[in-house]
Structure formats: structure tokens, C-alpha cells
Amino acid sequence: MSDPQPAHPAEPAERAERAERAERAERAEPIVLDVWCELQCPDCRSSQTDLSALRARYGDALEIRIRHFPLEKHQHAHAAAQALEEAIVQGRGWPYAEAVLAHAEELGARGEVLLVEVARELGLDAEEMDTALIDGRHILIVDADQAEGKAIGVNGTPTYVIGGERLDGGKSQEGLRERIEAIADRLLAG
Secondary structure, eight states: OOOOOOOOTHHHHHHHHHHHHHHHHHHSOOEEEEEEEOTTOHHHHHTHHHHHHHHHHHGGGEEEEEEEOOOTTSTTHHHHHHHHHHHHHTTOHHHHHHHHHTTHHHHHHHTHHHHHHHHHHTTOOHHHHHHHHHHTTTHHHHHHHHHHHHHTTOOSSSEEEETTEEEEOSSOOTTHHHHHHHHHHHHHHO
16 A cells, blocks of 8 residues: 655645735735715716726725815815715715715706705705704814825825825826726735
8 A cells, every 4th residue: 555645845835825815814904095086076976987896896805985185166075075974974975975976067056955965865864964064064074184185295186095106087097997906906915
């Protein structure tokens, strides 16, 4: 009777390394993609397709955070940023952002009335939304985001920051998702 062939010496080491990588991935913090955005911006509206694709591809491994950067040229952008913060408090941040972005041109004409209507349509507490817009309870968050954006060189929307790299999407979205994916893949392999 012959002895069975011994396992290749590298196999246990390779398995252990794979198991260790998997364990690290499970306990690792997600990669963060900050999206400097404003809800009256048509370029931010067009970026939603890419952001949806990134959420689908990476799931919980990529945390996409909307950061506020209301532009002076958009009259209702600051109010929309505050409304988004209230929607986040009410547990519907992304759906609210997407719904308001879908009405970016209409927001320019209708302002806060539209912001409250969108909240109502999404099942949010529209009265609380209206009150938040009146009392300005979220203004400090919006102002802090904008100040931080200016400090790191954001000057238009959308601007993405991932892994310390800033990518400007205000001029063109072309190729940005691929660049973000390359950075995310590199960070995940890390």
C-alpha cells in the first residue's frame, strides 16, 4: 500500500492567506466615496446612473456619502441641501436626493414648495420637512460640508473624493466611474 501523495506545500499557506484576506474584508471598514453635490445641478442628476452602478457593484464595501456644495448660481440649492439632511434624519436620504435631482429644473422655479412635496410623495413627514427648512436646523451641516469642500479644492459639482484622490465631474462624467472603480478595486485589494 503506497502512501497518499502529500499536498503541495504551498496549498495550506495559500488557503490560509485567502482565509485571512476574507476575514479582513469582513471586518474592514467600507471604502468611502464622498460625492460633493448639489440637488439643483443637472450634472449631479446625470451622475446618478454611475452612483447606482457603483452601489450595485460594491454593495456595503463602498459607502457613498453625499456632501453638500450648494452653488451660488442655483437659488434653491442651499435649501435643498438642508432638506436632504432632514430626509436623512427621517431615514430616506438617497431616495430623497434622487427624487429632487429628477426635478432639478423644476426646483429652480418652485423652490421649497417642491422640496416639501417630494418629501410628502416619499412618505416623509412633510410638516417636519417644512419646519426644518424654516428653522434652519441643518444649516451648520451644510455650511461645514461646503467649507470642507472649498478647503480641499472643490469648486464645482459633482466632485468625487475616494482614497484621497479628487475627481471633478462638473465638466464631464465620461470615464469617471471607471476611474472610481479602479481606485476602489485598488483600495479593496489593499
